[in-house]
Amino acid sequence: MKILLALIALSLIGCVNDPAQTLRDNLKDAETITELALWIHPLQPSDVVYLDFPLPKIQRPMKELPKEIGQFKNLQKLSLMGNELDSLPKEFGNLAKLQKLILDKNRFTHIPLILSHLTELEELDFTNNRISSYSSHLENLTKLKKLNLYGNKVSALSSKVGSHHELNDLEISKNELKELPKEIGQLRKLQILCASENHLALVPAEIGNLGELRVLFLHQNKIASLPKEIGQLWSLHKLNLSGNQIQSLPAEIGNLENVYELNLGGNHLTAVPPEIGRLQNLITLNFHGNKIKALPKEIGNLLFLEYLELGKNELIDLPDEICRLVTLEYLKLSENSLMKIPAGVLALANLKRLYIDDNPIAEIPPEIGRLENLEHLRLQNTRITHLPKEIANCRKLTYIDLCETSVTELPVEIKQLRKVEIYFSKDRFSQQQQEKLKQQFPGIVSFVVPAPKWAK
Numbered sequence: 001m002k003i004l005l006a007l008i009a010l011s012l013i014g015c016v017n018d019p020a021q022t023l024r025d026n027l028k029d030a031e032t033i034t035e036l037a038l039w040i041h042p043l044q045p046s047d048v049v050y051l052d053f054p055l056p057k058i059q060r061p062m063k064e065l066p067k068e069i070g071q072f073k074n075l076q077k078l079s080l081m082g083n084e085l086d087s088l089p090k091e092f093g094n095l096a097k098l099q100k101l102i103l104d105k106n107r108f109t110h111i112p113l114i115l116s117h118l119t120e121l122e123e124l125d126f127t128n129n130r131i132s133s134y135s136s137h138l139e140n141l142t143k144l145k146k147l148n149l150y151g152n153k154v155s156a157l158s159s160k161v162g163s164h165h166e167l168n169d170l171e172i173s174k175n176e177l178k179e180l181p182k183e184i185g186q187l188r189k190l191q192i193l194c195a196s197e198n199h200l201a202l203v204p205a206e207i208g209n210l211g212e213l214r215v216l217f218l219h220q221n222k223i224a225s226l227p228k229e230i231g232q233l234w235s236l237h238k239l240n241l242s243g244n245q246i247q248s249l250p251a252e253i254g255n256l257e258n259v260y261e262l263n264l265g266g267n268h269l270t271a272v273p274p275e276i277g278r279l280q281n282l283i284t285l286n287f288h289g290n291k292i293k294a295l296p297k298e299i300g301n302l303l304f305l306e307y308l309e310l311g312k313n314e315l316i317d318l319p320d321e322i323c324r325l326v327t328l329e330y331l332k333l334s335e336n337s338l339m340k341i342p343a344g345v346l347a348l349a350n351l352k353r354l355y356i357d358d359n360p361i362a363e364i365p366p367e368i369g370r371l372e373n374l375e376h377l378r379l380q381n382t383r384i385t386h387l388p389k390e391i392a393n394c395r396k397l398t399y400i401d402l403c404e405t406s407v408t409e410l411p412v413e414i415k416q417l418r419k420v421e422i423y424f425s426k427d428r429f430s431q432q433q434q435e436k437l438k439q440q441f442p443g444i445v446s447f448v449v450p451a452p453k454w455a456k
Contacts, residue, residue, distance in 0.1 A: 061082065061083040061084045062080075062083040062084065062085060063083070063084045063085065063086075064085070064087075064089075065080065065085060065088060065089055065092070066089070067089045067090075067091040068091075069089065069091060069092060069095070070089070070091025070092060070093070070094035070095070071094075072094075072095060073094055073095065073096065073097065074097055075095050075097065075098055076097055076098060076099045076100065077098075077099065077100040077101075078095070078098060078100070078101050078102070079102040080101075080102065080103050080106065081102050081103070081104045081105050081106075082104075082105045082106075083105075083106050084106065084107050085103070085106040085107060085108065086106070086107040086108055086109060087108075087112060088112045088114050088115075089114075090114060092112075092114050092115075093114045093117035093118070095118060096117070096118065096119075096120065097120055098118050098120060098121060099120055099121060099122045099123065100121075100122065100123040101115075101118070101121060101123070101124050101125065102123075102125045103124075103125060103126050103129070104125050104126065104127035104128050104129070104148070105127065105128045105129075106129055107129065107130060108126060108129040108130065108131055109129075109130045109131060109132060110131060110132070110133065110135060111126065111131060111134075111135040111137075111138060113135075113137055115137075115138070115141070116137040116138065116140040116141070117140075118141070119140060119141065119142065119143065120143060121141050121143065121144055122143055122144060122145045122146065122166075123144075123145060123146040123147075124138075124141070124144060124146070124147050124148070125146075125148040126148065126149050126152065127148050127149075127150045127151055127171075128150065128151040128152070129151075129152050130152065130153060131149065131152040131153065131154055132152070132153045132154060132155065133154060133155065133156065133158075134149070134154055134156070134157045134158045134160075134161060135158070136158045136160040138160070138164075139160040139163040139164075141164065142163070142164070142165065142166065143166055144164050144166060144167055145166050145167060145168050145169065146167070146168065146169040146170075146171075147164070147167060147169070147170055147171070148169075148171040149171065149172050149175065150171045150172070150173050150174055150175075150194075151173075151174045151175075152174075152175050153175060153176055154172065154175040154176065154177060155175070155176045155177065155178065156177065156178070156179075156181075157172070157177065157180065157181050157184075158181070159181050159182075159183045160183075161181060161183055161184065161187075162181070162183030162184065162185075162186030162187065163186075164187060165186070165187070165188065165189065166189060167187050167189065167190055168189050168190055168191045168192065168212075169190075169191065169192040170187070170190060170192065170193050170194070171192070171194045172194065172195050172198070173194045173195060173196040173197050173198070173217065174196070174197040174198070175197075175198055176198065176199060177195065177198040177199060177200060178198075178199045178200065178201065179200060179201070179202060179204075180195065180200065180202075180203070180204050180207075181204070182204045182205075182206045183206075184204060184206060184207065184210075185204065185206025185207060185208070185209035185210065186206075186209070187210065188209065188210070188211065188212065189212055190210050190212060190213055191212050191213060191214045191215065192213075192214060192215040193210070193213060193215065193216050193217070194215070194217040195217070195218055195221075196217045196218060196219045196220050196221065196240070197219075197220040197221075198220075198221050199221065199222055200218065200221040200222060200223055201221075201222045201223060201224065202223065202225075203218065203223060203226055203227055203230065204227070205227040205228075205229045206229075207227070207229060207230065207233070208227070208229025208230060208231070208232035208233065209232075210233060211232070211233070211234065211235060212235055213233050213235060213236055214235055214236060214237045214238070215236075215237060215238045216233065216236060216238070216239050216240070217238070217240045218240065218241055218244070219240045219241060219242040219243045219244070219263065220242070220243040220244075221243070221244050222244065222245055223241065223244040223245060223246060224244070224245045224246060224247060225246065225247065225248070226241075226246065226249065226250055226253075227250070228250045228251075228252045229252075230250065230252060230253065230256075231250065231251075231252025231253060231254070231255035231256065232252075232255070233256060234255065234256070234257070234258065235258060236256050236258060236259050237258060237259060237260055237261065238259070238260070238261040239256065239259055239261070239262050239263070240261075240263040241263065241264050241267070242263045242264060242265040242266045242267070242286065243265070243266040243267075244266070244267050245267065245268055246264065246267040246268060246269060247267075247268045247269065247270070248269065248270075248271070248273075249264075249269065249272070249273050249276075250273075251273055251275045252275075253273065253275055253276065253279075254273070254275025254276065254277070254278035254279065255278070256279060257278060257279060257280065257281060258281055259279055259281065259282060260281050260282055260283045260284070260304075261282075261283060261284045262279065262282060262284065262285050262286070263284075263286040264286060264287055264290070265286045265287060265288035265289050265290070265309065266288065266289040266290075267289075267290050268290065268291060269287065269290040269291065269292055270290070270291045270292060270293060271292065271293070271294070272287065272292060272295055272296055272299070273296070274296040274297075274298040275298075276296065276298060276299065276302075277296065277298025277299060277300070277301035277302065278298075278301070279302065280301060280302060280303060280304065281304060282302050282304065282305050283304055283305060283306050283307065284305075284306065284307040285302065285305060285307065285308050285309070286307075286309040287309060287310050287313065288309045288310070288311045288312055288313075288332070289311070289312045289313075290312075290313050291313065291314055292310070292313040292314060292315060293313075293314045293315065293316070294315065294316075294317070294319075295310075295315070295318060295319055295322075296319070297319040297320075297321045298321075299318075299319060299321060299322060299325075300319065300321025300322060300323070300324035300325065301321075301324070302325060303324065303325070303326065303327065304327055305325050305327060305328055306327055306328060306329045306330065307328075307329065307330040308325070308328060308330065308331050308332070309330075309332045310331075310332060310333050310336070311332045311333065311334040311335050311336070311355070312334065312335040312336075313335075313336050314336065314337055315333065315336040315337060315338060316336070316337045316338060316339065317338065317342055318333075318342035318344055318345065319344070320342075320343060320344045321344065322342060322344035322345060322348075323343075323344035323345075323347040323348065325348060326348070326349070326350060327350060328348050328350060328351055329350055329351060329352045329353065329373075330351075330352065330353045331345065331348070331351060331353070331354055331355070332353075332355040333345075333354075333355060333356045333359065334355045334356065334357045334358050334359070334378070335357075335358040335359070336358075336359050337359065337360065338356065338359040338360070338361055339359075339360055339361065339362070340361055340362070340363065340365075341356060341361060341364065341365065341368070343367075346365065346367040346368060346370055346371070347370065348371065349370065349371065349372060349373065350373055351371050351373060351374055352373055352374060352375045352376070352396075353374075353375060353376040354371070354374060354376070354377050354378070355376070355378040356378065356379060356382065357378045357379060357380035357381055357382065357401065358380065358381045358382075359382055360382070360383055361379075361382045361383060361384060362382075362383040362384060362385075363384060364379070364384055364386075364387055364388055364391070365388065366388045366389075366390040367390075368388060368390060368391055368394065369388070369390030369391065369392070369393030369394060370393070371394055372393065372394060372395065372396070373396055374394040374396060374397055375396050375397060375398050375399065376397075376398070376399045377394075377397065377399065377400045377401070378399075378400075378401040379400065379401055379402055379405060380401045380402070380403040380404050380405070380450060381403070381404040381405070381450075382405055383405075383406070384402075384405050384406070384407060385405075385406045385407060386407055386409065386411075387400075387402075387407060387410060387411055387414070388411070389411040389412075389413045391411065391413070391414065392411070392413035392414060392416045392417060394417070395416070395417065397417050397419075397420045398419045398420055398421065399420070399421055399423075400420060400421070400422045400423070401423050402422060402423060402424050402425075403423055403424060403425040403448065403450035404425050404428075404450050405425075407424070408429075408433070409437075410422065410437070410440070410441060410445075414441060414444065415441065415444070417444075420444055421444065421446060422441070422444055422445050422446070423446050423447075423448050424437075424445065424446070424447050424448070425447070425448070425449075425450050426447040426448055426449055427449070429447060434447050
């Protein structure tokens with residue numbers, strides 16, 4: 001009989017002072033239990049999946065797991081999340097059929113040796129503990145498919161990590177890793193690899209052996225370059241390398257033809273290789289916060305692109321081929337060196353959001369009216385002095401930001417935009433000027449204190 005045992009809320013059945021003793025006194029017919037969840041926080045009735053017999057609510061977290069846990073010999077899933085455990089009793093090794101073990105938010109400083117006996121384990125979760133090293137005795141867990149060590153203090157992965165040949169999901173983000181072992185390349189069934197928020201300086205060439213990899217997150221590290229072997233990840237769908245120190249991209253980046261989400265924001269890139277144009281399945285592309293001076297014309301080959309983030313670079317123009325991005329809905333060009341809105345941008349009929357604030361743009365051309373699907377237009381801190389009357393052709397506009405500009409009047413045609421809200425800097429207008437504009441354009445104009453750059 002399959003039973004999921006959970007602890008229900010205090011409002012239903014009271015509380016206890018000794019959670020470990022409660023388990024000893026209340027758990028009956030242990031060998032019939034296949035799933036067990038023990039949470040420290042109060043549960044609502046809707047949290048209980050199946051309840052065979054009621055237990056009082058655990059009022060405080062467990063510091064020790066009773067040895068009676070070993071009686072649950074048919075247990076397949078066990079959650080001990082949110083306690084204060086730092087060890088497991090030797091009887092834990094009796095749970096020979098255990099497949100899923102959740103130990104997140106406890107106080108483990110090492111991975112208990114007793115887990116090496118649980119050879120049926122497929123999922124092991126140690127999220128947010130205090131583990132300082134990967135234990136080589138985990139190599140016995142040959143059926144492991146998912147390993148989560150997020151939010152620990154692991155400084156190195158053992159070469160034994162390569163023994164988990166069935167592993168398809170490895171989460172090691174937010175640790176203290178300085179490198180990935182080359183044996184990572186032996187995980188041929190790996191589909192998800194997350195190693196963000198560490199201290200990684202290099203990506204091993206062996207990563208190219210992970211032919212089944214779908215998701216690779218290495219953001220917020222210290223990576224300065226990428227191996228050409230990264231181009232062998234033909235199955236990759238999502239690649240996040242933001243917040244590193246990457247100075248250039250290998251031409252092999254163009255081999256990742258199945259990638260649809262690519263984030264390279266917050267690096268030291270000065271150029272984008274033309275091979276980027278081969279990523280024709282891209283939907284989201286982020287280059288925010290680099291030092292890019294120009295984009296290659298091949299950017300126009302990204303025919304399925306919907307989101308393009310180019311803010312905080314050194315762009316002075318965009319190639320005319322940008323006009324071929326017919327599916328583009330979001331374009332951010334904030335904090336560049338654009339003197340004008342690139343002509344190709346004014347042909348993007350499906351564009352919904354255009355952010356060109358913090359550029360030395362002096363004029364908004366009448367062609368802005370071609371953007372019939374435009375909803376948001378941010379022009380803050382540009383050099384424009386007026387809006388063209390053709391802006392009224394953008395019938396879906398709901399937001400225009402004119403803060404920190406020299407625009408003091410609006411074309412009367414603006415009134416045709418029934419849902420638009422237009423924002424001006426409060427400190428650039430006298431009270432009398434504010435009232436005049438509000439009377440001319442009731443319900444449309446607002447005067448605000450502009451948001452700082454970091455808050456945009």
